[in-house]
Amino acid sequence: MYKLLLIARYSLLLFVSVLILASCGKKVVKKVSMESKTANEIFALAETVRKAYVNNDRATLEKNFTKEGYRELIGAMKSFESVELTFTPRWVDIEDSVSYLNVSWKGTWVVSGKKSDERGMAVFVLEGKPPKLARVLRDNPFKQPD
Secondary structure (H helix, E strand, C coil): CHHHHHHHHHHHHHHHHHHHHHHHCCCCCCCCCHHHHHHHHHHHHHHHHHHHHHCCCHHHHHHHECHHHHHHHHHHCCCCCEEEEEEEEEEEEEECCEEEEEEEEEEEEEECCEEEEEEEEEEEEEECCCCEEEEEEECCHHHCCC
16 A cells, blocks of 8 residues: 555656646747847948948948938048957937947057057947937047047
């Protein structure tokens, strides 16, 4: 009788374990939200703009800025021999057709053989669909070196 009771307990325990594993084993695929897609587009745009600035690719910069933003960028850009620039996105605010990307940046510019290290925090204002860079607020990495 004791063996039968012990076998029944283990059978019940095994049955419950199998039920728990079976109920937890289903993979639920969550859809990517629109805000997440927009944020990924914004991160990609920031990286494209960074690369274009480092390579002094004005055509790519013009393509990824609004007209006013590009005029402001060209007016602020200073010449340099070379630059190493990194962006670290910190925060994205998405409001209808305007988005704000907070970026921490570090850069090393070489001008006339002199090396200059700078760092700062910028806010990229992006407008439209697909997003384009309209303005850079706070510490603009494209105005460096000072």
